[in-house]
Amino acid sequence: MDFKRCVWAILFAFHTGVAYGYELQSKPDPSDARATARWLVSQNLWGVLSTISIDLEGAPFGNVVSFSDGLPDQGSGIPYFYLTLLDPTPRDVLKDSRCSFTISEAPLGTCGDTDPENPTCSKLTLTGKMKQINRNDPEADFAAQALYSKHSEMTDWPKDHNFQYFKLVIEGIFLIDWFGGPKPLSVAEYFQPGRDFSR
Amino acid sequence: MDFKRCVWAILFAFHTGVAYGYELQSKPDPSDARATARWLVSQNLWGVLSTISIDLEGAPFGNVVSFSDGLPDQGSGIPYFYLTLLDPTPRDVLKDSRCSFTISEAPLGTCGDTDPENPTCSKLTLTGKMKQINRNDPEADFAAQALYSKHSEMTDWPKDHNFQYFKLVIEGIFLIDWFGGPKPLSVAEYFQPGRDFSR
Numbered sequence: 001m002d003f004k005r006c007v008w009a010i011l012f013a014f015h016t017g018v019a020y021g022y023e024l025q026s027k028p029d030p031s032d033a034r035a036t037a038r039w040l041v042s043q044n045l046w047g048v049l050s051t052i053s054i055d056l057e058g059a060p061f062g063n064v065v066s067f068s069d070g071l072p073d074q075g076s077g078i079p080y081f082y083l084t085l086l087d088p089t090p091r092d093v094l095k096d097s098r099c100s101f102t103i104s105e106a107p108l109g110t111c112g113d114t115d116p117e118n119p120t121c122s123k124l125t126l127t128g129k130m131k132q133i134n135r136n137d138p139e140a141d142f143a144a145q146a147l148y149s150k151h152s153e154m155t156d157w158p159k160d161h162n163f164q165y166f167k168l169v170i171e172g173i174f175l176i177d178w179f180g181g182p183k184p185l186s187v188a189e190y191f192q193p194g195r196d197f198s199r
Numbered sequence: 200m201d202f203k204r205c206v207w208a209i210l211f212a213f214h215t216g217v218a219y220g221y222e223l224q225s226k227p228d229p230s231d232a233r234a235t236a237r238w239l240v241s242q243n244l245w246g247v248l249s250t251i252s253i254d255l256e257g258a259p260f261g262n263v264v265s266f267s268d269g270l271p272d273q274g275s276g277i278p279y280f281y282l283t284l285l286d287p288t289p290r291d292v293l294k295d296s297r298c299s300f301t302i303s304e305a306p307l308g309t310c311g312d313t314d315p316e317n318p319t320c321s322k323l324t325l326t327g328k329m330k331q332i333n334r335n336d337p338e339a340d341f342a343a344q345a346l347y348s349k350h351s352e353m354t355d356w357p358k359d360h361n362f363q364y365f366k367l368v369i370e371g372i373f374l375i376d377w378f379g380g381p382k383p384l385s386v387a388e389y390f391q392p393g394r395d396f397s398r
Binding site for chain 2: 045046047048049050051052053056058059060061062063064065066082086088098099100101102104106107114115116117118123125127151153154172174181
């Protein structure tokens with residue numbers, strides 16, 4: 001890594017770490033698919049949910065959303081969301097729960113000058129079904145803690161906007177973190193105990 | 200804006216500007232929907248393409264891709280892509296051309312501490328049909344210039360990976376840049392002459 005890239009990487013990583021309010025954990029080796037996927041999910045703050053659009057009569061529709069898989073020091077691997085039913089995305093999934101959730105290493109700053117489409121700038125798409133979490137469900141408390149720990153302003157979002165908790169029930173994993181195509185990674189492997197980014 | 204946020208915004212914006220190799224243009228007033236949408240498209244480098252997945256039998260699938268709408272000082276508003284047919288996304292659109300392309304203000308650094316899901320951290324989803332551009336088509340030259348000016352490493356991507364040029368033929372625009380829901384913005388208005396981020 002040349003000096004200039006090093007300086008920028010340090011500045012960017014430091015800024016990103018401070019802006020998020022917690023330190024960015026170091027990127028795992030790309031040969032460890034489980035750790036890389038879980039790192040992406042635990043360290044990122046936002047991504048794009050893709051749904052089958054009601055308004056567009058079945059066409060695909062992607063939308064930027066915030067998310068969290070747990071407290072900053074304890075990632076569960078499950079993305080939780082806090083979505084207003086004024087927005088098309090949760091209305092789409094309440095009709096057709098099939099969706100995907102896409103995140104990139106790029107916002108974390110660790111791709112440096114590497115192009116976001118270069119396979120070594122890792123990216124992950126989790127596919128499956130979106131499930132709304134009832135407010136009375138104990139899992140709603142976990143979702144709330146997970147989300148508010150990384151998105152503190154959510155506690156101030158207007159109560160009359162019908163925000164609800166959702167989670168993605170993961171059925172498939174598409175991870176690219178090196179050359180050679182998507183890394184084989186089953187859902188069972190993804191959820192295996194291992195490096196969980198605790199401090 | 201408090202001092203700390205100002206320092207970080209400056210550092211982040213400066214870093215982002217230098218890393219991209221060109222200066223980030225100032226964000227338009229959110230009341231100017233056309234300018235805001237065109238600014239997001241001209242200043243961003245990557246986003247998420249959502250397609251109807253062949254592999255997942257009709258489920259929606261989002262994938263991180265790089266893009267460009269023109270030279271850094273001359274945005275056309277049309278996103279161009281350089282995609283390998285080894286990847287599922289271009290194969291999906293060659294079967295069913297319906298897709299959406301989603302970008303956020305967050306990677307540009309100008310959202311500061313504002314949450315990526317907060318409406319004032321703007322986001323844009325362009326919906327429509329993906330069209331492959333034949334290599335013999337003069338538009339392929341424009342696509343190449345647009346893409347290589349912002350993604351210089353693309354010229355070195357392996358020729359045997361069957362990379363092809365694509366563009367999104369825009370049919371609908373979903374822009375959120377303030378409270379109150381998506382901004383009304385027709386495709387005709389989007390393409391009207393106006394601030395085109397030329398220097």
